[in-house]
Amino acid sequence: MIPIFFFDGYEVAVLGLGKSGIAAAQALMKSGAEVWAWDDNEDARQKARALDIPLVDLHSCNLDDLTTLVLSPGIPHTFPEPHPVVTRFREAGLEVVCDIELLARAMRDSAYIGVTGTNGKSTTTALLGHILQLSGRDCEVGGNLGQPALSLNRLDENGIYLLEMSSYQLELVPSITFDFAVLLNIGEDHLDRHGGMEGYIAAKRRVFHRQTSPRAAIIGVDDPVCRRIYDELKAVGDQVIIPVSVNERVHGGVYVIDGWLYDDMDGKEVQAINLNDLPQLPGKHNWQNAAAAYATARSAGVPAPTIGACMRSFQGLPHRQEIAGLVDGVLYINDSKGTNAEAASKALGCYQTIYWIAGGRAKEGGITSLAPWFPRIRKAFLIGESAEAFAGTLGDLVPFEISGTLETAVAHAREQALADGETGAVVLLSPACASWDQFRSFEHRGDTFCDLVDELPGERETLDGYSGGMQ
Structure with a gap:
């Protein structure tokens, strides 16, 4: 933890009690500062109370003894309109900074x-x-x-x-x-x-x-x-x-x-x-x-x-074209972070023989922009709320099935890839959708995919020298 020595003995305000806000409050407290912390969300305030972080309503408190507001970067400070607390501090001539x-x-x-x-x-x-x-x-x-x-x-x-x-x-x-x-x-x-x-x-x-x-x-x-x-x-x-x-x-x-x-x-x-x-x-x-x-x-x-x-020796980041496994010659890729069409296009552009698992809670525009990549897709396996809409977009351009769940999609994609027997086959989870219809987060969706791949039968292979199916 970083010692914030220059605030020892001073009052410092912290707005936003997510990960960075909690860490800032704790570092300041450990450095001897008097922390005035606030979050407009009651659940966040409750978590702060459990960590003994002092709470002060920054919407109405006296600002005379303060010099600085440490702001969570996710809170607007200019556009589309500044948070009311930020406006109060700036009108009082006080600085607004983030933890970095x-x-x-x-x-x-x-x-x-x-x-x-x-x-x-x-x-x-x-x-x-x-x-x-x-x-x-x-x-x-x-x-x-x-x-x-x-x-x-x-x-x-x-x-x-x-x-x-x-x-x-x-x-x-x-x-x-x-x-x-x-x-x-x-x-x-x-x-x-x-x-x-x-x-x-x-x-x-x-x-x-x-x-x-x-x-x-x-x-x-x-x-x-x-x-x-x-x-x-x-x-x-x-x-x-x-x-x-x-x-x-x-x-x-x-x-x-x-x-x-x-x-x-x-x-x-x-x-x-x-x-x-x-x-x-x-x-x-x-x-x-x-x-x-x-x-x-x-x-x-x-x-x-x-x-x-x-x-x-770099293993990549979880859920960003993460290699989940190579089983019976089929490569499984977890790109659960591909939550919109633009992100999914990056993954689709990397492989030649794709069994695509897509769907969830759709973003604006759907998947129409992905049409240039459709010829690479041997079959799509559609899940979640957007399955019917995505099926309408794919139409006669790409073979598809409405799998409904990720578990069914993984199993059916494996079966299809093995049946086709093409070299360089890739089962790609790049949903082009948010995850909240079926999962807690894109991380939860990606972890579930990796668990399903771990449970697949077949011979697991190393990636040494593997480049099959990649662009």
């Missing part, structure tokens, strides 16, 4: 790596953390991924805090300057929270706030917004700029061509890693993640051969 700002103020001697982007930031953060820790760096991983920032361990001047940063968090960290800042990509997301696309772009761009050389910006350049940011930063020249691409060669950067990762950071275009040999990182979107992690690790001093060795 307190970490940056407390642990000033350590290095910081920030990873952001619309897609891929969790996988990139996890992969980079795996590389840094396995290569012997003293590295703590948290932020938007995994552990809340203030529950991480203390590090000295040789340590590295690797933080996944959401757009919400980036707006609430005025003091932090990342030694290595990664921007993977930018697409339309969370626009209501940022007042539109330009506000969202501005939030993401804050990952490069106040960077000067030798600090480094690692930027994916395959989308037009990030390409523009790259060009603008390159023109100013304040920091080291390392471009990353999976579509083209990029001078001075890291790029992927036909699955091979090339390192041109020293201008030598070295063929470094064959990503086709890493089934846990399939598809161009994961190649971008791998290239960004490689560029950052190299910048942080990890030798290229070591990075490649570490990547080979």
Whole structure:
């Protein structure tokens, strides 16, 4: 837990008592601060009471003795309209920050790596953390991924805090300057929270706030917004700029061509890693993640051969194209995090012979946008509330059955794949739907899928050298 020494003896308000809020309150209390905590949800307040966290209604309390509000990033502070408590604090001239700002103020001697982007930031953060820790760096991983920032361990001047940063968090960290800042990509997301696309772009761009050389910006350049940011930063020249691409060669950067990762950071275009040999990182979107992690690790001093060795032992993140098993030659993939069509398209684009398990509580737009991937699907097994609607979309384009439940879908997909006997068959759970109609969460759905795969009869095989069915 991080000591917040500068608030010893002072009153500090905490709004939002989820994981990060609870961790912030506990770290502040342990550091001698007088915590005034609040959450508008009674269940959250009850959990705080059970942990002996003092509760004060921040909607009506006297603010005279306060200087700071530690805000859960999920609570709006600008758009679509600020939370009433945030408005009170700002009108009183008090600062509003998130927990990561307190970490940056407390642990000033350590290095910081920030990873952001619309897609891929969790996988990139996890992969980079795996590389840094396995290569012997003293590295703590948290932020938007995994552990809340203030529950991480203390590090000295040789340590590295690797933080996944959401757009919400980036707006609430005025003091932090990342030694290595990664921007993977930018697409339309969370626009209501940022007042539109330009506000969202501005939030993401804050990952490069106040960077000067030798600090480094690692930027994916395959989308037009990030390409523009790259060009603008390159023109100013304040920091080291390392471009990353999976579509083209990029001078001075890291790029992927036909699955091979090339390192041109020293201008030598070295063929470094064959990503086709890493089934846990399939598809161009994961190649971008791998290239960004490689560029950052190299910048942080990890030798290229070591990075490649570490990547080979990376197991991936749960529920994000997680390999659940290889049974009788059929590969089972848990992509339960694929809760909308865009996310599911990333998985469908990775495999050639797919037995697709889809459905749940549908998102707006359904699966019509996935039509380009339909030729890869040998048969769809539809579950949950959206089964009938998805069946209507698939129509005569893709063979399907309405399986109803995940248990039935797994069993029938296995039977069909074995009966067809095609090399490289993949049973893919990528539902393109929320999970709440049949499960507590996408994690629960993914765990259930993995349990069902574990119970399947047949010969289990290792993945050594396996690349069947992958794009």
